[in-house]
Amino acid sequence: MSETFDDRYFDLTMKVLNYAMEFVNQPSYASLRMTDVLQSLVDISAEIEGVERKEFYASVKAKFRDRKLMTTKQAEVDFLNELLTLYVEEWRRRK
Amino acid sequence: MSMIDLMKTRRSIRSFLPKPVSDEYMIKILDTARLAPSGGNRQRWKFIYVNDPQVLRMIKNCSPGFYGDAPAAIVVGLENEGSDPSSVIGLLDIGFAAENILLAAHALGLGGCAVGSFIAVAVKKVINAPDNFRPVLLFSIGYADKEPPMPSKKKLSEIVYLNEYGKGWEKLEEV
Numbered sequence: 274m275s276e277t278f279d280d281r282y283f284d285l286t287m288k289v290l291n292y293a294m295e296f297v298n299q300p301s302y303a304s305l306r307m308t309d310v311l312q313s314l315v316d317i318s319a320e321i322e323g324v325e326r327k328e329f330y331a332s333v334k335a336k337f338r339d340r341k342l343m344t345t346k347q348a349e350v351d352f353l354n355e356l357l358t359l360y361v362e363e364w365r366r367r368k
Numbered sequence: 369m370s371m372i373d374l375m376k377t378r379r380s381i382r383s384f385l386p387k388p389v390s391d392e393y394m395i396k397i398l399d400t401a402r403l404a405p406s407g408g409n410r411q412r413w414k415f416i417y418v419n420d421p422q423v424l425r426m427i428k429n430c431s432p433g434f435y436g437d438a439p440a441a442i443v444v445g446l447e448n449e450g451s452d453p454s455s456v457i458g459l460l461d462i463g464f465a466a467e468n469i470l471l472a473a474h475a476l477g478l479g480g481c482a483v484g485s486f487i488a489v490a491v492k493k494v495i496n497a498p499d500n501f502r503p504v505l506l507f508s509i510g511y512a513d514k515e516p517p518m519p520s521k522k523k524l525s526e527i528v529y530l531n532e533y534g535k536g537w538e539k540l541e542e543v
Binding site: 292295 | 426485490493
C-alpha cells in the first residue's frame, strides 16, 4: 500500500511503536526494548536518503530527549500514547 | 451454495488480489452483520467500513495480526460499554455479527479474516473514534489470492458428548 520510501520508513517506525504498545502491559522489558529500537530508528532517520519528514522525526527525537525515567507502567503507557499522537497527527497532516 | 456448504467451505483469507470490492457487496455484508442476534436486542455494536487506502495503511500499521493487502476492512466495536456487567454479552454479539460478515463475504465470492491482534488505542485514534467506543475485532475483506486448505480440525467425537460430560456418542465415531 505504501508507495514512497518515506512512507515505508514512516510505516516501519510506526509498526515498531505499535509493537512497543502491544507489550507494554506484559511483565517483561519487551516494550522498553522495542521503544529503544524506535529511538534508534528515529535517531538515524536524518542520515537516511529518501526519508523526507525531517521535522517530524526531529519532533519525535525531542520527545525522546525529554523522556523522564520510566518508573511505572502508566508512565510508559503515557509516553507511548504521546508518540502515537505525534504519528497519527503527522499522518493526518499529510493525508 | 447451501448455508451448510458455505460454512464448510469458508476459510480465513490472508492474501488478496489487488481488486476493489464494490460498495454494493460491502453494504450487503454489513447488512447481514446488522441482522445478527444481540443480547436483549441491544445492538450496541458499530461497524466502521474502511476503504480509503491511506486509512487502511494506518490500520495495518497498528495491527500486527492484519495480513495481506486487503482493499477493504471493517472495524467492529462496542459503544457505551462502560462498566456494564453484561459486557461479555456484547462481545458474544460481536461474535455473531462476525460470523455473518465472514459467511456473507464468502457467499459473494470474497474472503476475509477476523483480526484480534491490534492496538485498540491506536486504531481508535486513526478512525477518530470517541472515548466510549471500544474496537473488538477487525476484518480484512477482499478477493482471495489463494484458497488455503482446510486446517486441521478436531473430530466431532473429540468435542461432543452425549448426556454426560465425557460420555461418547457412538454415532460420531466415524465423523
